[in-house]
Amino acid sequence: MTNKVIRYGILGCGMMGQEHIRNIQLLDNVEITVLAEPNAEMREKAQALVPNARTVEGLDALLEADDIDALVIATPNFQHAEQLQGIMSRCLLPILIEKPICTQLADVERLLEAAKAYPAPIWVAMEYRYMPPITLLLDLLAQGEVGERHLFSIREHRFPFLHKVDDWNRFNHKTGGTLVEKCCHFFDLMRLMANANPVRVYASGSQAVNHKDETYQGETPDILDNAYVMIEFDNGTRASLELCMFAEGSRYQEEISVVGDKGKAECLVPGPGRFWPTDTLGEPPVAQVISSPRNPKGPKQIDVPVDPALLEAGDHNGSTFYQHQKFQRAILGEQEVEVSLEDGLKAVVIGLAAQEAIRTHRVVTFNDGGLSFQ
Template identity: 60%
Template sequence: MTQQFNYGVIGCGMMGQEHLRNINLIDGARVHAIFEPDAEMARKSQEFAPDAVMCGSVAELLALEELDCLLVVSPNYLHVEQLEEIAATRPLPLLMEKPLYTDPEHAARIAEIQASYPAPIWVAMEYRYMPPVAKFLDALEKTTGGVKMLTIREHRFPFLPKVGDWNRFNEKTGGTLVEKCCHFFDLMRLALKSDPVRVMASAGQVVNHLDEVYNGERPDIWDSGYVIVDFANGARAMLELCMFAEGSRYQEELSAVGPDGKIEALVPGPGRFWPDELGDAPTSQVIVSPRYPKGPKVLDIPVDDSLLAAGDHNGSTYYQHVNFLAALRGEGEIEVSLQDGAWAVRMGHAAQQSAATGEAVAL
């Protein structure tokens, strides 16, 4: 019989509800309790977890004896405070949404938790688990003979509305190169098997949210940029972000090149945004291009329809939870550590600093 895990979920906005839908697909997992302070989001979350206990605070949720693990999907600026409350009150196994923190000064607080937290913490870097990206990562070394150049492009839609419009302001998100791009910096470290030593960036707000005003304040969140990262092992990586390019066929395009060849991954955006008049939404692909003999091979990487229906991340949320629970059962390892999550944020902050100052930032 599969071991049952009862989740306590903190935060059930748009991404939190995606987590709920995916937990529902997993044998041996259920949402036992939810804390969501926004009444409308709480109501919507009950559609996906009708039997969950609705709690009025983090403390009330943590007091429930039935909980086996926690999932934090609250707004970015609450992450550190809530992580500290959990660590001090009831440090259960935890899946923590990205970004791990938003302010560079929070890094020391995260390091303190890392040194003392007695249970597993997994940082939610979903992009690792998109099937085309997972295939790309698995075939990377064999195809390239050791990656020397890695490029990640995301051409996508603007930031969606969130409760209280918190994602329109750098103070609450950590900045676009933290909030949105920590996924990509995590992929860089994972793919290159090395840590960054220098970051250079050019980025800013050029199209989106320029005419919006919230409580008398104009959004300052960036919508585009380039980031170049040098790594300790001599490899280089580049990120290209554009958040006013939702007309693209593919949302993410990854390319890695080494002495033996090149491999690419092409990942479509959420199917719900694909126009019906254009027919079926694109299928994910991986393209393997050896140098000798030449002959690119295109591999379609279909994603199960039920997983596509459960969220906007090509099934990755589901696979992430499956692996997280396997680790809790002793059948796998924690694959995305607090250190991984902290590095991704640190790289994002360095990129923000570089773009703001026009200078390279050493790490």
């Protein structure tokens, strides 16, 4: 890798923006020069991480800077589409943008069209691809460990949504819904593992436990806290998601399974270490990958420890660092973008379709490779 120093501007310095900052700082040959954040408390916390960076309140001031080589967007979901379109119309910088890339179906074609002429890399931050146990699982699948793949399942049993600035993550109209905000990660993984696009989806879910006694400016949260989603893909494979957001007592947060004609491969991923009660339960669990061939029978279990420094830098099992390593190489022209704008949009569309299936109690059918539905 070249020794060129890449200067980053950060748009959005809340919880996830600060995780990006901590992980960028673990890279070589980088500098964070500008922090853009309208909330004074979040701006102060980010400034404490990067004392030498300038702080500004918004996108306009950020884009006026002449000491930025790349942008990281970590603002609330409902702002992403408009901000990304504005950036693409005003500059030529490489962009890493947090998921979900938009929250409404109407934004999908607009973003695709706007990005056609954009010459710099746009990388959608699908951190789950880069969790070490999931990376190992994907490698095993590529090596033919399970043979021809047929069934995919993801179970996430986790903690409720955390508090965010102005509580924007409590409402469907600002998040796109739980199956967009939280689960586009999983729909991206399903497409990746199946190497296919969705044909139809059915889902069932509700707000059973969380946030029901909360009010914000007279509004009660309407965000789902549990769901089942079933997806059929255009190559005949099937996938399921089981989500529960009031199961923070679980040993593992994510359990991912792939079954093929030669066997099964799965991985178990713990949640953020800061939520694990070490005083009563000791050290947090270590991620595992398990391969279970049909013949000869005999599961093979692999522990996948993660560098403690990476665990300390964020809540995503080290993945944010590995994602930024690759984004840095893409900026330097040393590799292609691995999670494209279209990848990010397809994951959103699946999430929106699942939300629609729950709302209407019907099967939702996709058109155009998963970029629209009817």
